[in-house]
Amino acid sequence: xxxxxxQRLKNIIIVGLILLAALGISFVLQYYFTEHRHxxxxxxxxxxxVSFLTDGYVYGIITAFFGVLAMHYMFTFPYFxxxxxxxxxxxxxxxxxxxxxxxxxxxVKLKKWEALKAEGEKERMRANLLRAxxxxxxxxxxxxxxxxxxxxxxxxSFSEEQKLKLVQGIKEDSQWLxxxxxxxxxxxxxxxxxxxxxxxPCMLEELADSVIxxxxxxxxxxxxxxxxxxxxxxxxxxxxxxxxxxxxxLENAVQHANGMTKLSLSVYTExxxxxxxxxxxxxxxxxxxxxxxxxxxxxxxxxxxxSKKRNAGIGLSVCAxxxxxxxxTITAENAKEGGAVFRFALDLxxxxx
Numbered sequence: 001x002x003x004x005x006x007q008r009l010k011n012i013i014i015v016g017l018i019l020l021a022a023l024g025i026s027f028v029l030q031y032y033f034t035e036h037r038h039x040x041x042x043x044x045x046x047x048x049x050v051s052f053l054t055d056g057y058v059y060g061i062i063t064a065f066f067g068v069l070a071m072h073y074m075f076t077f078p079y080f081x082x083x084x085x086x087x088x089x090x091x092x093x094x095x096x097x098x099x100x101x102x103x104x105x106x107x108v109k110l111k112k113w114e115a116l117k118a119e120g121e122k123e124r125m126r127a128n129l130l131r132a133x134x135x136x137x138x139x140x141x142x143x144x145x146x147x148x149x150x151x152x153x154x155x156x157s158f159s160e161e162q163k164l165k166l167v168q169g170i171k172e173d174s175q176w177l178x179x180x181x182x183x184x185x186x187x188x189x190x191x192x193x194x195x196x197x198x199x200x201p202c203m204l205e206e207l208a209d210s211v212i213x214x215x216x217x218x219x220x221x222x223x224x225x226x227x228x229x230x231x232x233x234x235x236x237x238x239x240x241x242x243x244x245x246x247x248x249x250l251e252n253a254v255q256h257a258n259g260m261t262k263l264s265l266s267v268y269t270e271x272x273x274x275x276x277x278x279x280x281x282x283x284x285x286x287x288x289x290x291x292x293x294x295x296x297x298x299x300x301x302x303x304x305x306x307s308k309k310r311n312a313g314i315g316l317s318v319c320a321x322x323x324x325x326x327x328x329t330i331t332a333e334n335a336k337e338g339g340a341v342f343r344f345a346l347d348l349x350x351x352x353x
Contacts, residue, residue: 011054015063018053022046023070030075039075040092043067047096051103055111060100068093137180140173147173179315182244197325199236201349204228204267204274207239211246211265218247219254227266234349235274241322242346248315249278249342257282257340273345281339285332293332294320319344 026039047067051060071092073080147166151158158166208228215224246265253263260282267276285293294316316332323330323344330344 011059014053015050015059018046018049019066026075040071043071044096044099047100048103051100052107057104060104061097064096064100067096140176143173144170197238201234202237202239204233211243215247215250222254225264229269235346236349237326237346245319245322248319253280259283272348274348275345277343279339279341284334285340
């Protein structure tokens with residue numbers, strides 16, 4: 001209801017501004033340039049603009065009627081009188097209403113087509129995400145089922161060391177499943193509008209420390225090179241969600257950047273933005289995957305030899321969703337010297353600008 005009222009107010013403002021502009025231009029043409037012939041063109045163009053920029057047919061038709069009245073009352077001799085029987089008045093009204101109807105019809109059809117296209121794209125994204133979920137869930141569930149079945153069926157024949165190894169595998173795969181579910185909940189809640197991003201000023205140093213601590217718990221052997229600005233930086237954000245973005249990208253590098261020996265997280269400021277850059281010197285990203293890396297689906301479904309290296313489609317789709325919800329931008333590219341670079345930008349606290 002509020003959206004409809006807001007849209008109606010927007011349409012009224014558009015009509016008012018365009019009509020005022022048409023009147024102003026017509027006064028200038030008539031009283032400063034003594035030019036009468038093009039005044040009708042000004043109002044015809046005003047009708048076209050209103051019909052194109054507003055919703056439905058009503059505003060264009062209203063503008064057409066007002067344009068006819070204004071043109072023949074203020075800019076047609078004898079001035080400040082109405083003569084509705086004059087042929088030019090009838091012709092002008094018919095032409096303007098016809099333009100309003102035609103333009104509004106084309107605009108309505110165009111908006112419907114764009115809405116259908118957007119809905120189709122959304123459905124495609126949902127299908128891609130569903131495929132990614134199916135793939136990401138199937139592998140750990142299969143491993144958990146296989147390991148638990150082996151323990152149950154061969155409990156007496158396994159040594160304590162073998163049992164511990166199988167249970168450890170079950171634990172790791174369970175943690176991975178929990179991580180997938182957390183990502184999935186985040187993306188569905190934000191996309192569905194159920195979660196409103198509440199931004200609070202966050203110190204960059206605190207955010208980076210929290211990310212490093214959590215990452216080290218998951219990957220204690222992996223070193224991260226950290227580079228932060230020397231100055232004090234405050235960034236309005238939902239710190240928990242932005243931590244999730246950084247952790248997802250770091251985790252993606254650990255799992256997919258074959259041959260990686262260097263992983264770095266750097267943050268720098270650029271005008272009113274804080275730029276987060278996560279880079280590695282691994283194998284880079286295939287061109288086909290790079291084009292749709294944030295879509296939630298990766299066409300490469302084959303498994304790697306290392307069971308930890310699984311599809312990260314959901315995680316990166318979550319990153320894009322969270323950053324968009326913060327009003328930021330996110331990109332991925334291959335570095336010239338090798339490896340991949342993920343970059344996202346957030347608005348700085350105004351005191352930092």
